[in-house]
Amino acid sequence: MIEYYTAFIILKGGRKDQMKSMKFFILFAVLLFVVLSYRTYEQYKEISETQKLIVLHESRSLAEFISAFRQTYQDIFLREHIAITDTSLNLLPVKTLTEISERFASRLKGDVVIRTVSDRPRNPVNKVDRFEAEMIGYFKQHPEKEYRFMEKQGTYSYIKPIYIEKSCLRCHGKREDAIPSIRKRYDKAYDYKLGEIRGVMHIKIKDRDLFAGLYNDFLSALLSAIFFYLLLLVIIYLLIKRIRLKEEEYLQKLEEDIEKKTHEINKQKETFETLFEKSSDGILIVDGGKFIECNEKMVEILDYPSKEALLEMQASSLVPKFQPDGSNSYEKSKEMIALAEKYKVHQFECVYLRANGEEFLAEVTLTPIVLGERNVTHTVVRDISDKKRAQQELLRQKNILHHQAHHDALTGLPNRTLFADRLEHGIELAERHAKKLALFFIDLDNFKQINDSLGHHIGDRVLMVVAERLKAKIRKEDTLARLGGDEFTIIIENLDDERQLASFAEKIQEVLSQPIHIEGHTLYTSCSIGISFYPEDAKNANDLVKYADAAMYKAKEEGRDNYQFYSAEMTALAFERVVMESSLRQAIKNEEFVLYYQPQVNAKSSKMTGMEALIRWEHPRLGLMLPDKFIPLAEETGLIIGIDRWVMRTAMTQIKAWYSAGLNPGVLALNLSMRQLMDESFMEILHECLETIGFEPEWLELEVTESQMMKKPDDAIVRLEQIKAMGINIAIDDFGTGYSSLSYLKRLPVSKLKIDQAFIHGIPEDKGSAAIVKATIALARSLGLKLIAEGVENEVQKTFLVEHGCIIMQGYYYGRPMPAEQIEKKCFDIC
Numbered sequence: 010m011i012e013y014y015t016a017f018i019i020l021k022g023g024r025k026d027q028m029k030s031m032k033f034f035i036l037f038a039v040l041l042f043v044v045l046s047y048r049t050y051e052q053y054k055e056i057s058e059t060q061k062l063i064v065l066h067e068s069r070s071l072a073e074f075i076s077a078f079r080q081t082y083q084d085i086f087l088r089e090h091i092a093i094t095d096t097s098l099n100l101l102p103v104k105t106l107t108e109i110s111e112r113f114a115s116r117l118k119g120d121v122v123i124r125t126v127s128d129r130p131r132n133p134v135n136k137v138d139r140f141e142a143e144m145i146g147y148f149k150q151h152p153e154k155e156y157r158f159m160e161k162q163g164t165y166s167y168i169k170p171i172y173i174e175k176s177c178l179r180c181h182g183k184r185e186d187a188i189p190s191i192r193k194r195y196d197k198a199y200d201y202k203l204g205e206i207r208g209v210m211h212i213k214i215k216d217r218d219l220f221a222g223l224y225n226d227f228l229s230a231l232l233s234a235i236f237f238y239l240l241l242l243v244i245i246y247l248l249i250k251r252i253r254l255k256e257e258e259y260l261q262k263l264e265e266d267i268e269k270k271t272h273e274i275n276k277q278k279e280t281f282e283t284l285f286e287k288s289s290d291g292i293l294i295v296d297g298g299k300f301i302e303c304n305e306k307m308v309e310i311l312d313y314p315s316k317e318a319l320l321e322m323q324a325s326s327l328v329p330k331f332q333p334d335g336s337n338s339y340e341k342s343k344e345m346i347a348l349a350e351k352y353k354v355h356q357f358e359c360v361y362l363r364a365n366g367e368e369f370l371a372e373v374t375l376t377p378i379v380l381g382e383r384n385v386t387h388t389v390v391r392d393i394s395d396k397k398r399a400q401q402e403l404l405r406q407k408n409i410l411h412h413q414a415h416h417d418a419l420t421g422l423p424n425r426t427l428f429a430d431r432l433e434h435g436i437e438l439a440e441r442h443a444k445k446l447a448l449f450f451i452d453l454d455n456f457k458q459i460n461d462s463l464g465h466h467i468g469d470r471v472l473m474v475v476a477e478r479l480k481a482k483i484r485k486e487d488t489l490a491r492l493g494g495d496e497f498t499i500i501i502e503n504l505d506d507e508r509q510l511a512s513f514a515e516k517i518q519e520v521l522s523q524p525i526h527i528e529g530h531t532l533y534t535s536c537s538i539g540i541s542f543y544p545e546d547a548k549n550a551n552d553l554v555k556y557a558d559a560a561m562y563k564a565k566e567e568g569r570d571n572y573q574f575y576s577a578e579m580t581a582l583a584f585e586r587v588v589m590e591s592s593l594r595q596a597i598k599n600e601e602f603v604l605y606y607q608p609q610v611n612a613k614s615s616k617m618t619g620m621e622a623l624i625r626w627e628h629p630r631l632g633l634m635l636p637d638k639f640i641p642l643a644e645e646t647g648l649i650i651g652i653d654r655w656v657m658r659t660a661m662t663q664i665k666a667w668y669s670a671g672l673n674p675g676v677l678a679l680n681l682s683m684r685q686l687m688d689e690s691f692m693e694i695l696h697e698c699l700e701t702i703g704f705e706p707e708w709l710e711l712e713v714t715e716s717q718m719m720k721k722p723d724d725a726i727v728r729l730e731q732i733k734a735m736g737i738n739i740a741i742d743d744f745g746t747g748y749s750s751l752s753y754l755k756r757l758p759v760s761k762l763k764i765d766q767a768f769i770h771g772i773p774e775d776k777g778s779a780a781i782v783k784a785t786i787a788l789a790r791s792l793g794l795k796l797i798a799e800g801v802e803n804e805v806q807k808t809f810l811v812e813h814g815c816i817i818m819q820g821y822y823y824g825r826p827m828p829a830e831q832i833e834k835k836c837f838d839i840c
C-alpha cells in the first residue's frame with residue numbers, strides 16, 4: 010500500500026515536473042531571445058555609433074579641406090587682384106567648389122553631396138533648402154556650435170556654418186567698398202558684417218557601402234547568433250523532449266502500475282466489502298461503546314429492520330442485564346474487552362438479545378484494531394444457539410447410544426458389557442478396601458417353555474416383570490444386569506456378612522415364584538441361582554462369572570428352584586459342558602452317530618405301519634449316549650442342523666434300501682427341529698434327498714414338537730404348507746405338552762397328532778391323563794387328523810387306547826428303538 014501511494018505521488022510529481030520543464034524551456038528560450046536581441050541591438054547601436062563617428066570624422070575632414078581650399082583660392086583671387094570677368098568667374102572658389110561638388114556627387118552616384126549654400130546667394134544654385142535655412146537659423150541662435158551632425162532616414166548630414174571673415178568683406182561688405190568687378194557684376198549679397206553667417210557647408214552622406222563591411226560582419230554575427238540560438242534551442246528542446254520521453258515512458262509505466270494497483274485495490278476493496286457484508290458471522294465495529302459500522306449478517310442475526318436502526322442502538326440494549334451464569338453483562342463486556350486488549354484477540358460465549366427481545370447464545374470474538382487513527386473493537390458475533398442445540402442433541406444421542414450399548418433394550422438393566430465393567434470395578438474396590446463381593450447368577454427355570462409356547466412377546470413381558478421384581482430387592486450400590494435370554498446377575502458389593510446371602514437368595518426365589526399375570530395368562534416361574542465369592546472362590550471377574558454359572562447349573566441339576574454356592578467340584582461339571590460341545594462338533598466329522606428305529610404298530614392288526622428314526626451317539630469314551638444328553642446342547646449351539654441332515658439322509662437311504670429289497674418298512678417318522686425346518690436351505694436339501702435317494706414323499710412323515718412349532722407359528726405354517734404340498738405327512742410330536750391354541754391347530758397343515766408319552770404313562774389310573782388322552786382323541790377325530798400314541802408300555806395302556814379309538818401305537822410294548830438290522834429281523838417278520 011505504501012509503495013502504491015509513493016508511486017501515486019511520483020506520478021503526480023512527474024506530471025508537474027513535465028509541465029515545469031516545459032515552462033522552464035519556454036522561459037529559457039524567451040530569456041535567451043531577449044539577451045540575444047539586446048546584444049544584437051547593442052552591437053547594432055555600436056556599429057551605428059561607430060559609423061556615425063566615422064561619417065562625422067570624414068565629414069569634418071572634408072569640410073575642413075573644402076574650407077581650406079576655398080580660403081586659399083579666395084586669398085589668391087584677392088592677392089592677385091583678379092578681376093571677376095566672365096572668364097575668371099568660373100575660377101571663383103565658390104563656383105568651382107559647387108561644380109566640383111556636383112561632379113563628386115555624380116561620381117559617387119549621389120551618395121556624398123557637398124553643398125556650400127547661402128540664404129542670400131549670388132548664384133541661385135547655391136540657394137539653401139529648407140533644412141539648410143533652418144540650420145542657418147540654428148547656428149545664428151547657437152553661435153558656440155561649430156557644426157551639427159544629424160542622421161535622418163539613413164542619410165547623415167554634416168553642417169558647418171561659414172562665417173564672414175575679414176577677407177570676405179572685400180566682396181560681401183559694403184557694396185561701395187567691394188572690388189569693382191564684383192560690384193559691377195553683383196548687386197546682392199553685400200552688407201555682411203565680420204563674423205556674420207554667410208551660409209553653411211552641408212555634407213550629405215547616404216552611401217552605405219562605406220559601412221558595408223561593418224554591416225556584413227554585424228549581419229553574419231547576427232545570423233550565426235540566430236543560428237546558434239536556434240541550434241541551442243533545438244538541442245535543448247531535443248534534450249528536454251528525450252528526457253520527457255523517458256519520463257513519459259516511466260510515468261506511463263507508473264500510470265499503468267498505478268492503474269493495475271488501483272484495480273487490484275478496488276478488487277480487494279470489493280472483495281473485502283463482500284467478505285464483510287456477506288460474512289456468515291455478524292460483524293460490528295465498536296468505538297468506545299458506539300457502533301460505527303456493521304454488516305448485513307449482524308442486522309439479520311439481531312433481527313433489526315435496517316443497518317441504521319442497529320447502529321443507533323446502545324451496546325447495552327443488545328444484551329440482557331445478566332448472563333445465564335449470573336454475571337452482569339456490562340461488567341462482563343468490560344472484562345472481555347480488557348482480555349482482548351491484553352491478548353490481541355479474545356473469544357467467549359455470551360447471551361445476546363434480538364430486536365424482539367428474544368435471547369440467543371452467541372460466540373463472540375473481540376479483536377482490537379486501528380481504523381484510520383481510531384482504536385476500535387472488531388466484534389464478530391456467531392449465533393450458536395442452533396449449534397448448541399445440535400450439540401446437546403448429539404450428546405443426548407450419544408448418551409442414548411452409550412446407554413443402549415451398555416443396557417439391555419428390553420429391561421433397561423445393564424447388559425453384559427456394563428456388567429463386566431462393574432464387576433471389574435467392584436473387584437478393584439473390594440481389593441482396595443479389603444471387602445468381599447458376591448456374584449449371583451440367576452436363570453429362570455421354565456422360561457424356555459413359556460417363550461416357546463406363548464410366544465416371544467409374552468416371554469419378553471415375563472422378563473420385564475422379573476427385572477422389576479429383582480430391582481426392587483437389591484440395594485442401590487448393587488448391580489443387577491441381564492446377560493441375555495433369561496439370565497440375570499447381581500453384583501453385591503461391600504459385603505460384610507456372607508450369611509445374609511442365603512436369605513437374599515431365598516428372597517429372590519420367593520419374589521420370582523409369585524404368579525405373573527400377562528394378557529389373561531397366569532404364569533408361574535421359579536429360578537435357579539448360582540453364587541460365587543470374591544476373594545474366596547476367585548480373584549478375577551472371569552473366574553467369578555464362570556463359577557457362579559457352574560453353581561447355577563448345579564442348582565438346575567439339583568431339581569431347579571434352588572440356589573447353590575460355588576464349590577470346586579462344580580468346575581468339573583461346567584467343564585463337562587464345554588468338552589461336550591467340542592466333542593459334538595467332532596462327532597459330526599467323525600460320523601459317531603448311529604440311527605435306531607422304533608416301530609409304529611396298528612394295535613388292531615398288529616402290523617407295523619412305519620418306524621421312527623431315533624439318533625444315538627456312540628461316544629468313543631462315554632459309550633452310547635441317548636439324545637436327551639446332547640440334543641438340547643446341539644439345539645443351543647445350532648449343531649442340530651447338521652445332525653438332522655445326516656439323520657434324514659441316512660434314514661431315507663435305509664428305508665429306500667428296504668423298499669428296494671421288496672420289504673415294506675412303512676412310513677419313516679423323522680424328528681425335525683424347528684431350527685432345521687426354518688433353515689433357508691432345508692427345502693432344497695429335502696428335494697435333493699428325495700431325488701437322489703429316490704424316496705417317495707408319501708413314505709415320509711416329519712415330526713415337529715408342539716412347543717417348538719408354537720415359537721413361530723406363522724412362519725412354521727408357511728414352511729409346513731410347502732412340505733405338505735410335496736406330499737409329505739406332518740405330525741405334531743409331544744401333543745398336549747404345549748399351549749397350542751385351537752385356532753392355530755386348525756390352520757396347521759398337519760395330518761397326525763402324536764399323544765405325548767407323559768399322558769400315556771398315567772392311563773388309565775390317572776384321571777387327568779386319561780381325560781387329556783380322551784380329549785386329544787376326540788379333537789383329532791373332529792379335526793380329521795390321524796393319531797398315534799407314544800410310550801405305550803403295556804397291555805392296559807394299549808387296551809385303553811384301542812377302546813377310545815387310538816389304534817396306532819409306538820412304545821416298548823411293541824419294541825424299543827433298535828438298529829436297522831435288528832428291526833429288519835424282528836419287526837418286518839412279526840408285523
Ligand SMILES: Nc1nc2c(ncn2[C@@H]2O[C@@H]3COP(=O)(O)O[C@H]4[C@@H](O)[C@H](n5cnc6c(=O)[nH]c(N)nc65)O[C@@H]4COP(=O)(O)O[C@H]3[C@H]2O)c(=O)[nH]1
Pocket residue numbers: 607622623624635636637640653656680681682742743766799800801802819820821822826
Ligand atoms: N420310557 C419310555 N420311553 C419310550 C417308550 N417308547 C419310546 N420311548 C422313547 O421316547 C422317545 C420318543 O421320541 P420323541 O418323543 O420324538 O423324543 C425324542 C426326540 O425329541 C429327540 N430325538 C431323538 N432322535 C432325534 C433326532 O434324530 N433328531 C431330533 N431333532 N430329535 C431327536 O430325542 C427325544 C428322545 O429320544 P429317545 O431317547 O430316543 O427316546 C424316544 C424313545 O426311546 C416307552 O414305551 N417308554
